Amino acid sequence: MIVQQAIEAILTEVPKGAVFDSHFIIARLIKCHSDEYLTFASGISSETDKTLTVHGKIGQEIAKFESNRLRRLTQPSWSENIHSNASPCTCWEKL
Numbered sequence: 001m002i003v004q005q006a007i008e009a010i011l012t013e014v015p016k017g018a019v020f021d022s023h024f025i026i027a028r029l030i031k032c033h034s035d036e037y038l039t040f041a042s043g044i045s046s047e048t049d050k051t052l053t054v055h056g057k058i059g060q061e062i063a064k065f066e067s068n069r070l071r072r073l074t075q076p077s078w079s080e081n082i083h084s085n086a087s088p089c090t091c092w093e094k095l
Contacts, residue, residue, distance in 0.1 A: 007065070025058065
């Protein structure tokens, strides 16, 4: 299973109309699809802040579902990242 399929599996768990953010998807990838997460991350090179780079790329993968299964909301969330630091994050609504 590639990361795109793992994201799709996570999205099937999200109820229609629910609002969630990219931090939610990343946390579920790490918890439930760690092999896909690690394989994806290992394929990305970054000289600085690899985690931020990888998570930005995961955000781009989530965005591939936009207009088909998701709608990007204009307001970001303020939620914890994997380091338990609060930061802004893209919000999505499941269609």
